Amino acid sequence: MSLVLSDEQRMLGRSARDFVTGRSSLKRVRTAREEGEGFSRELWREMARLGWLGLVLPEEHGGAGLGRTYLMVVLEELGRGLCPEPLLPTVLLGGAALVAGGTAACQKEHLQAMAAGERLLALAYQEPGSRYSLTHVTTAAERVDGGYRLRGEKIQVQGGGAADVLIVSARTHGEPTDALGVTLFAVPANISGPGVRRERQRLLDGRDATRVQLDGVRVGPDAVVGVPEEGALLLGDVIDGATIGLCAEMVGSMDAAFAMTLDYLKTRVQFGVPIGSFQALQHRAARLYIEIELARAAVLEAHAVFDDGADREARSLAASMAKAKCSDAFLQVTHEGIQMHGGIGMTEEHDMGLFVKRARVAQMTFGDAAFHRDRFARLSGY
């Protein structure tokens, strides 16, 4: 297991950082919240050109086939700049589901296009009331002559507004919370006729989250992703993989929020001295630093676990460890960031607000800290 980044990975991280500082200011992130699709198509194409969208895609599908740690260093930098481009939903949710379970034809049609930046993907798995459960699925897939008809409502689909293809979890069998009986389908998002209705939901971090209503949309049998009825297992694998990617992004974001706070502690003068000379603040800053270092180590180790080809249980444990830590740490860093900035940190004008809002959304994406502690305990046998 390698816990030290290779020279190549360090270089990739540096170039990602240069890209984000050069091309994506927080001002740009701020306006993206209000306008259009919530992200920049231009930057998206550039990310494709830099090869980021195909980094972890297997070579047989036209990707670079590199380990997850490569993507980790990129996501960390995107997190540092709070970049809203839908890399995670496209590559680690929709893309990962297709890699794991798409039919050969479906993979051929979408994956290479995804790496080229020409196809956006999303995973529609949450429903009203499902909270963090992957098996709470009431969306129904009814068998009709040679295919399926899908009815139901999916919510907070990350990147769902711009997606060309939605991977949808639907029940083909059993009761609404049964572990078995969930099947995944690749559904074209722009279907005419009775089909797919999408509405942008506004979450507090301003990123694209979409409500998707499936009004009896019809798909063929080749739309099935993975083993029918056993979709929840594949879904779990995909969510674990995306969870550690999100954690990498969170580490970058908390690091940036902390750097901003540290800078303020060194420059803000009260009582004739920089406030960072007060021990009450120094010790709290040191605590935040430790939490960030722990989170970073957990995320690095989780990526090493995935890259080592560990089994499902080890991957889930590593993902839950990292997400529990990152959820708490990111919120703590931003809460303290506001407090240490004082009044200015509460203003809409100041960037700390962007980070605390993102921290709250990221905390609950794929399960909050308490959810992952419960899961960690269950996987550990207690």
Next chain:
Amino acid sequence: MSDLDTFREEIHRWLDQNAPPSMRTPYKSFDELCWGGKKARYSEDVLHWRDVMAERGFTAPTWPREYGGAGLSKAEAKVLAEEMARLHLRPPLIGFGFWMIGPLLLQEGSEELKREHLPKIARGEVRWCQGYSEPGAGSDLASLQTRAVRDGDHFIVSGQKVWTSYADLADWMFLLVRTDQSAKKQEGITFLLMDMDSPGVSVRPIRLISGASPFCETFLSDVRVPVRNVVGEIHHGWTIARALLGHERTAIAEMFKEHDDAIGLVDAARHYLGSDIADHTGEGRIADPVARDQIAQLDIDQACFEALLARMQAEARAGHKPGHESSILKLYGTELNQRRRDLHVTIAGPQGLGWSGPGFSEQELKATRSWLRSRGNSIEGGTSEIQLNIIAKRVLGLPGL
């Protein structure tokens, strides 16, 4: 086959042939291991294991051969450690000689001092203790008052040291003394090596809130110490002292990594709070959701801590310069231990209240005292507040007041 593989095979065979069966069993605390020296008693197996390992220099694998080590490269030492772990072998010899004064002498000591002291450490003939803290010099260590006055080839040392772990069992002490009264407080300090059998040295054990302890007070009354026992230069001991504190913090962090699994909070929670499997198989989900969550939180934090430790060690091996990681590890490692001990007693409930007498298992009595003892973890070896100061100033670059 590479040289390293050949080395691995040879080492494995040799270890397997030479380790007594009793040295292949897990140990619960460092007290069961050999600390060396003339004053403590050890079983025949412990001494035999120490001697055969010392014979090959394996008690100090990376030290040069001329100082009693095996002269192994880092890679070879790693192989040795891996093979020892594979055979579940106990360390043959431990102590402050290896963690603190040995590495320091290798770095800073004169050739004469190295030749005199290192082989005795490696063979386990001499056990060391640390004379740093004084009644008036705790966190503000540089304000120490123990005086050393020059008298020809000797210093005459007078004063008092406190919290000297195992002073009653040690043969030698490394200590900080004030040699220049008029200089600024960091500048008149000298680093000395002192024979504990010198006339004028007396030692008194300290009892803690948890009961007996390895800590002692050491009184020094006109003790004669040869000037050649100075490490580094006279009056310039403070930089050396600080370097050593880094070694100490790392050693403390390592200790908390080794021992935590031994507590078994999950089993304790199932025992005292019940589980969803009623047949007492010792398995199942912990019935109390609050305790279960607290254990999970602790386990996750512990796993993160170990990931951080592993990352820092990997970076050190890859040649990245260490910063002030030891402060993070010391601070967080000790707090984890405190949380674990605290939770253990809380889970035990009224059974966690026993001090002595009937009605309590040995484990329960131990848990109670371990909790009390753990309160000292965030004080000894540099308080948590001092570690936070170090991180704030040296890592984060926050200004002084």
